[in-house]
Amino acid sequence: MSRTLPRFSATFDPYTISQIQRAAATGIYDIRGAGAKRKLPHFDDLLFLGASISRYPLEGYREKCGTNVVLGARFAKKPIELKIPITLAGMSFGALSANAKEALGLAATAMGTSTTTGDGGMTSEERQSSKTLVYQYLPSRYGMNPDDLRKADAIEVVIGQGAKPGGGGMLLGQKITPRVARMRVLPEGIDQRSACRHPDWTGPDDLEIKIGELREITDWEKPIYVKVGASRPYYDTALAVKSGADVVVLDGMQGGTAATQEVFIENVGLPILAAIRPAVQALQDLDMHRKVQLIVSGGIRTGADVAKALALGADAVAIGTAALIALGDNDPRHAAEYAELGTEPGAYDDWHEGNDPAGITTQRPELTARLDPETAGRRLRNYLSVLTLEAQTIARACGKSHVHNLEPEDLVALTVEAAAMAGVPLAGTNWIPGTPLG
Amino acid sequence: MCGIVGLFLKGKRLESELGALVAAMLETMSERGPDSAGFAVFGEGEDGRVKLTLRLVDVDADSVLADAAGVLGCGVCGQMRETHLVLSIPAEEEVKARFWAEGRPDLVLVGVGNRMELYKEVGAPADVARRFGLQAMSGTHAIGHTRMATESAVTTAGAHPFSTGKDQCLVHNGSLSNHNDLRRRLRRGGMRFETENDSEVAAAYLTSRMAGGLSLGQALEAGLGELDGFYTFVCGTAGGFAVLRDPISCKPAVMAETDDYVAFGSEYRALVPLPDIESARVFEPEPAHVYAWERH
Amino acid sequence: MPEVDLRQQTVRDLNEALHRLSRQTNETDWQVLHPNGQHSLAVGIDAPVTVRIKGHVGYYCAGMNKDATVIIDGNAGVGCAENMMSGRVHVKGDVSQAAGATAQGGLLIVDGNASARCGISMKGADIVVKGNIGPMSAFMAQAGNLVVLGDAGEALGDSLYETRIFVRGAVKSLGADCVEKPMGEEEKAILSQVLELAGIADDVRPEAFRFYGSARRLYHFNVDHAEEY
Known part of the structure; x- marks a missing residue:
């Protein structure tokens, strides 16, 4: 052989080259939906130690393993009780079609859990389909309305999200339809730029006053969540608690978004695996673990992920991307249409463009009509059931009669990275790398 | 914040x-x-004098004052408030006093001034x-x-x-x-x-x-x-x-x-x-x- | 007339009493004494009543107001009348930052000055400031009218959407995408109406104002305007 094979650079790999070419051609940063796609340390690198002789497991199917979770008992007169520790993360009408929102609500209601509004306010369909609805209070305050605030079952003050801690959202013109525009008081068809800071407060000292106002307006009835993107989880959790939150929502960098700069999604924030222990440590240091609940999100896919998040100290998880996939996002039956959009099933992330063949991340009537809320809701309900059953299976195998009794000590890590980030020993050793937090 | x-x-x-x-x-x-x-x-503020505000860590004021007088000579007086001791010394002794205070692990120098006294603590x-x-x-x-x-x-x-x-x-x-x-x-x-x-x-x-x-x-x-x-x-x-x-x-x-x-x-x-x-x-x-x- | 003395009663007592009012209530005139800068006074009212607060108030006074008239005989802190839906909030003194933030309807009148970010992200309310307004006012403002009898600080109307800004005095500088526009008959009529609502139409002529609005250059991303992002 006189020549070597063509060789691609590991640094300038084909995807990187396409990024440079795209940037040079358009002059605008790449915007897309979904969360981080790079390989990150994740729950896959943790394993449970099941029971055997030293501990006894519970019988599957027969012996009870509880999954309920109460949120907001710290200050709210009307805390929420969810039957499963899996909630649906905030996704706006605007980012999602009305049918998709309705499907989320139907599934959550059937499973005894909650859905969450998003940037753009509450729709009446959403309030109707979802029995337990968390109302997001965002920097943009699009559609912010005291009547909806009073109609909500809980309020989530959004400070950041995992895909873009420190950044604002973006919704491109294609999705600002007349109804979306009217709800947000924006001209139709323009690119919407969302603020990254709240307009009338900054920092925990002001947040305490803001939470006070929200409590006064709703007569101290509703749980108040504070949602942050994972970046400095120890401090952010501690400050949310000091500011008076009932619940802290912590979103890792795998968490999805409707539309943000690719550079932001892939380069800012922490994977959820690395964020849970510092947040739990902050709660423990303040003697607030299990008193202020911790909901974590960002890359939850299976019941094993749910169980691992709970074992690390979370009270519940939230799912977004996985829920959209359950509804029918990235379904292979749309392969031909994905190909027309220059992508393929499993890789479609141009949620911001409003051309979703599955009718989920779009406002185009001919596309949204493809998603039947009942059918899609049934699929999501099935998926939520599987997540719950899987988490229970693992908890029973570890001898727990409630999923909240899983502990970090039930876990070991397969890699040094995962051991350090999750604060659990490397499998087969008693070695936990890294330094304690706090 | x-x-x-x-x-x-x-x-x-x-x-x-x-x-x-x-x-x-x-x-x-x-x-x-x-x-x-x-x-x-x-x-x-007194002309020609300097006040050192010191936070005392598990040590009593009298022994600190006695030690200060021994090191810095006469003309040292102090007032204890809770955990802080305000030591008044002749201005020309300031460098020596700082050196002395920094050498003691049970003292934290909170502030120095002709007129300023500075107090801080954890708590409400x-x-x-x-x-x-x-x-x-x-x-x-x-x-x-x-x-x-x-x-x-x-x-x-x-x-x-x-x-x-x-x-x-x-x-x-x-x-x-x-x-x-x-x-x-x-x-x-x-x-x-x-x-x-x-x-x-x-x-x-x-x-x-x-x-x-x-x-x-x-x-x-x-x-x-x-x-x-x-x-x-x-x-x-x-x-x-x-x-x-x-x-x-x-x-x-x-x-x-x-x-x-x-x-x-x-x-x-x-x-x-x-x-x-x-x-x-x-x-x-x-x-x-x-x-x-x-x-x- | 119901009276709440905040030396004897709490903020919670006040708001609870106001929230209990039905829209047909006969208790339409309330007086609040000794507010002493406390926060979240008269927030979330949902009834056509009048609440007069005798003194200075803290953050978020009259926040998310619907239909009520809230009069503050003093200065107001951060976020006064934030996200107001309707009704009327009248501050006799100065207001702090983010007055009328995201307000969607109703009228906010400030007899004194407003500091930074007055009318930030406002979504349809009318705001009338008789004194000056601070920097970054009407930042990302979406709809409604901001009327200023005095001067405006730096970066007025930065990243503006469709709020109309009328300033009688000097403007220190305009923010990205905010430009002065000729005042047409439509704008003049709208301004006259706001002045009328604020009860100052007899003293203030619309012709004395200059009109500022969005250049709409940021409505669709264009690499040649990237420096304005």
């Missing part, structure tokens, strides 16, 4: 009430900063003020702070005010985003740091600029170009009082001025205890604008 108060008296009339007024102001800012509190009071602001007897203190001006710790620990050392120069102190609400680099630069320039706190870096920055010949106002002006992030500062010097907010004016600030005083509060609530507040000129300091007052 915090509450700030400051009171600068223009004349003698309210001097005996300074501590009582500042204590009342400080207490109203408890919710903004429940973790710790502190204050610096510019009181009576009202308790901190009461334990140190702020109520009864008199003076020309004072600044105080209630802290909700953000990224550094809830410790006494992390409480405000920070003093990095003689008769100089600073309180801060906000968070700086370039303090680590700035700390390294200042360290190379000979400044010393007791904490990892961003606010201490701001104080040291001003001290270093004032050591270079700038007035407090000019040093703050220079800080506008070099301190990144969010801040509302209130600073005190022997005869001066100054306020600066970042260009975005991220954190709240309200001021009141009468013929008798200039007062600062993070919120109007802090100003309510002041005399004649109903007739004061109440205003918000503009962003990126240095406000400075001098009294001689």
